[in-house]
Amino acid sequence: MSAMLEIENLSVHLDGPDGRRLVDDVSFDLADGQRLGVIGESGSGKSLTALAVLGLLGHPLSASGSIRLSLGDGDTVDTVSAPGRRLDGVRGRTVGAVFQEPLASLDPLMRIGAQLAWPLRRHRGFRADALRRAVLDALAEVQLPEPERIARSLIHEVSGGQRQRVAIALALAAEPRLLIADEPTTALDVTVQAGVLELLQAAVENRGMSLVFISHDLPVVAGIADRVVVMRGGRVVEIGDTRRILTAPREEYTRTLVGASRALDDLLPARPAGSDGPTSGGTE
Numbered sequence: 157m158s159a160m161l162e163i164e165n166l167s168v169h170l171d172g173p174d175g176r177r178l179v180d181d182v183s184f185d186l187a188d189g190q191r192l193g194v195i196g197e198s199g200s201g202k203s204l205t206a207l208a209v210l211g212l213l214g215h216p217l218s219a220s221g222s223i224r225l226s227l228g229d230g231d232t233v234d235t236v237s238a239p240g241r242r243l244d245g246v247r248g249r250t251v252g253a254v255f256q257e258p259l260a261s262l263d264p265l266m267r268i269g270a271q272l273a274w275p276l277r278r279h280r281g282f283r284a285d286a287l288r289r290a291v292l293d294a295l296a297e298v299q300l301p302e303p304e305r306i307a308r309s310l311i312h313e314v315s316g317g318q319r320q321r322v323a324i325a326l327a328l329a330a331e332p333r334l335l336i337a338d339e340p341t342t343a344l345d346v347t348v349q350a351g352v353l354e355l356l357q358a359a360v361e362n363r364g365m366s367l368v369f370i371s372h373d374l375p376v377v378a379g380i381a382d383r384v385v386v387m388r389g390g391r392v393v394e395i396g397d398t399r400r401i402l403t404a405p406r407e408e409y410t411r412t413l414v415g416a417s418r419a420l421d422d423l424l425p426a427r428p429a430g431s432d433g434p435t436s437g438g439t440e
């Protein structure tokens with residue numbers, strides 16, 4: 157399998173008099189179609205690594221090292237050194253992103269349908285009636301009810317769970333080869349988290365996309381990722397197949413993370429025999 161993403165010796169620097177390294181010599185890669193989880197405590201450098209992949213670090217932050225993204229035709233782009241104009245064509249088209257806060261990628265003043273129409277027109281060439289149908293299909297794919305109504309709505313007129321579904325539809329619209337999901341369910345009501353997660357998983361699987369899934373929630377990462385990168389203090393602590401990380405962590409810090417999520421499981425009451433688990437679904 158060829159590489160979708162190769163990060164080599166990435167450091168993110170905070171420039172200025174109080175300058176320091178916030179991400180320190182991070183290297184990992186991701187094969188085409190692979191799903192990689194990035195886990196670590198708050199402040200460990202997960203989001204800055206994701207922003208560096210997207211070429212979205214701005215002053216006072218700067219990156220060194222290299223991040224090679226495959227463009228799918230044998231060509232690659234280094235998002236550390238490429239000029240901004242080149243990256244404009246890569247973001248959305250080659251790599252899509254979903255952030256913790258859906259409003260980070262959505263425009264509060266533009267109707268949802270118009271926001272979705274933009275990448276569908278620019279990257280996939282839809283026009284007129286075909287464009288209208290593609291907008292409604294994109295909303296239906298993320299299982300939003302009444303796509304016509306949602307398309308006419310402004311983002312504050314729909315619920316938090318629905319907003320994140322719209323943000324996912326927007327990230328998928330240009331059919332990127334890689335999706336970066338940075339804590340995509342953390343800000344959501346617990347009753348809608350599982351639904352959004354399932355949706356993400358299905359979209360990635362159906363499209364054969366590569367995924368970088370960032371979370372501080374190990375059980376969630378374990379459910380979605382083939383491989384896991386563990387970060388702490390801006391550095392990579394450990395990388396391995398999800399199963400190996402969960403069953404035979406090599407580093408003390410990883411053992412603590414695995415132990416902490418087991419401890420949580422132990423606090424939960426055992427499921428009664430014959431039960432299929434909770435059946436009550438939340439509304440969005």
Ligand SMILES: Nc1ncnc2c1ncn2[C@@H]1O[C@H](COP(=O)(O)OP(=O)(O)OP(=O)(O)O)[C@@H](O)[C@H]1O
Pocket residue numbers: 170178196197198199200201202203204205216217372
């Ligand atoms: N714009 C910035 N200016 C200065 N420091 C920053 C900036 N952005 C992030 N940092 C610092 O860099 C470190 C890494 O931040 P980052 O957001 O990557 O962590 P994270 O692992 O994603 O954490 P979380 O799980 O809380 O999102 C933190 O110490 C953070 O305070």
